[in-house]
Every structure is written in C-alpha cells, then in structure tokens.
Amino acid sequence: MYIQAVTLFGEMFRSITEHGVTGRALQRGLWQFDAVNPRQFADNKLGYIDDRPFGGGPGMIMMAEPLQAAIHAAKSQQNGRVIYLSPQGAPLTHRKAAELAKLDGLILVCGRYEGIDERLLTSSIDEEISIGDFVVSGGELPAMMLMDAVLRLIPGVLGDADSAGQDSFANGLLDCPHYTRPIEFQGMAVPAVLRSGNHALIAEWRLEQALRRTLLRRPDLLAERELTPEESRLLRKIRQEERD
Numbered sequence: 001m002y003i004q005a006v007t008l009f010g011e012m013f014r015s016i017t018e019h020g021v022t023g024r025a026l027q028r029g030l031w032q033f034d035a036v037n038p039r040q041f042a043d044n045k046l047g048y049i050d051d052r053p054f055g056g057g058p059g060m061i062m063m064a065e066p067l068q069a070a071i072h073a074a075k076s077q078q079n080g081r082v083i084y085l086s087p088q089g090a091p092l093t094h095r096k097a098a099e100l101a102k103l104d105g106l107i108l109v110c111g112r113y114e115g116i117d118e119r120l121l122t123s124s125i126d127e128e129i130s131i132g133d134f135v136v137s138g139g140e141l142p143a144m145m146l147m148d149a150v151l152r153l154i155p156g157v158l159g160d161a162d163s164a165g166q167d168s169f170a171n172g173l174l175d176c177p178h179y180t181r182p183i184e185f186q187g188m189a190v191p192a193v194l195r196s197g198n199h200a201l202i203a204e205w206r207l208e209q210a211l212r213r214t215l216l217r218r219p220d221l222l223a224e225r226e227l228t229p230e231e232s233r234l235l236r237k238i239r240q241e242e243r244d
C-alpha cells in the first residue's frame with residue numbers, strides 16, 4: 001500500500017515510519033510513505049497557506065489552492081483515495097479500516113488551524129473520517145492512528161496473521177482480559193482456566209469474558225451484532241449472573 005500524507009509537518013510521521021510493527025513493515029516493503037507539503041505549492045513568496053475566514057471568527061483557514069495543488073501532486077504518483085481527517089467525518093471503525101486496507105493507496109489530507117476551505121472538500125476530497133468526538137491540534141495524529149489501524153490489517157504486517165483477527169473489534173466485541181507471569185500479583189491470581197491447558201475451555205472463558213465486558217461497557221456494540229448460538233447461550237448466562 002502507498003500512503004501519502006498532505007501535511008505541513010511531515011516529520012511527525014517518523015513516529016510510525018521509524019518505529020514498531022509499522023516501521024518494520026515499511027522496511028520490509030509491505031507499504032510505502034511520502035509526505036507532501038502544501039507550503040511548497042503556495043503561489044506567494046512567503047509561502048502563505050492560510051488566511052482569515054470570510055465572515056470573521058477566530059483563527060485561520062487553510063486556503064484551497066495550495067492544498068489542491070498538493071493533492072494534485074500526490075495524485076500524479078498514485079490514484080489513491082483522498083481522505084480528510086476531521087471531527088466532521090464518519091467515525092473510524094474496524095470495518096472502515098478493513099475496507100481501506102484493501103485499497104492500493106491512500107492520500108491523507110491533514111488540516112491545521114480552524115479547518116480548510118469548504119470548496120477543497122467539495123472538489124478534491126473523497127471522504128472525511130473522524131477518529132473521535134474531540135478536537136486535537138491537527139490532522140497528523142488522526143492520520144497516523146488511521147494508518148496504524150489500517151496497516152495492522154495488511155497480511156504480513158503483524159507477522160502472526162492471527163493477531164489482527166483476534167484484535168478486539170475484529171469480531172465486534174471488546175477484548176477479553178489478558179494475563180502473564182507472575183501467577184500471583186498483589187494477591188491476585190491468574191484465572192485457573194488459563195493454566196488448565198484445556199484449549200476449548202480457555203476459548204469459551206475468553207469469549208464469555210469478552211461478551212461480559214462488552215455487555216457492561218459497550219452494550220451498543222451488542223445491539224448491532226448477530227450472535228452465534230454459543231454467544232447467545234453465554235450472554236443469557238451472563239445476564240442471569242448480573243441479575244443475581
């Protein structure tokens with residue numbers, strides 16, 4: 001996958017191009033990255049890429065032309081989907097990440113200031129995506145979160161193909177609890193079933209814990225999910241226990 005970021009702060013992306021599973025995957029050629037700086041496309045000597053908003057109001061707005069020229073330059077390298085990260089976008093979910101992971105390329109437009117000229121959104125952006133209902137300083141960290149969530153789903157990136165499939169949300173549930181040594185920590189022991197060696201019982205325990213955690217913390221996820229007969233059985237058992 002070829003990912004380009006249209007950004008004033010290309011250096012920020014070193015945190016995922018030079019570290020961790022994403023950094024190793026880049027070195028192994030599983031994906032490629034380039035940053036494109038709209039400032040190099042500003043048509044004034046001082047490189048202005050933002051200006052005051054018509055109608056007044058606080059802050060500055062990123063101008064359409066330099067961004068459009070930067071997107072045009074990126075599109076001369078690949079026909080990737082152009083995504084603008086913003087609080088006004090559709091929520092980033094596992095399902096969306098899985099959809100994006102199938103594409104050959106992405107062009108991620110990272111806004112700063114109070115936003116970008118609406119006409120750029122209309123003319124050059126394929127879709128807007130939000131990482132959550134809060135505001136951060138710019139689109140770079142949201143872009144990196146989207147990249148990390150997408151790259152994990154590309155075969156070979158995680159090495160152990162199963163881990164992405166076992167990610168919480170991959171099966172529409174929150175994750176089950178995890179334990180490692182020591183067996184006893186501050187008086188709390190590892191659940192005996194996890195040390196039983198009985199893989200069927202372990203799988204059932206993990207599913208029950210994931211269902212319980214999802215029911216208690218994110219019942220909305222259960223509302224939209226088709227349950228297997230085993231999940232329905234376990235959920236009935238959990239609901240009964242919660243009532244007792």
Ligand SMILES: Nc1nonc1C(=O)N1CCN(Cc2ccccn2)CC1
Nearest residue numbers: 085086111114115130131135136138142
């Ligand atoms: N939440 C998020 N999920 O994706 N991006 C964000 C996010 O907070 N930001 C900060 C503001 N930037 C500039 C901006 C401001 C207002 C309207 C449009 N653009 C965009 C990226």
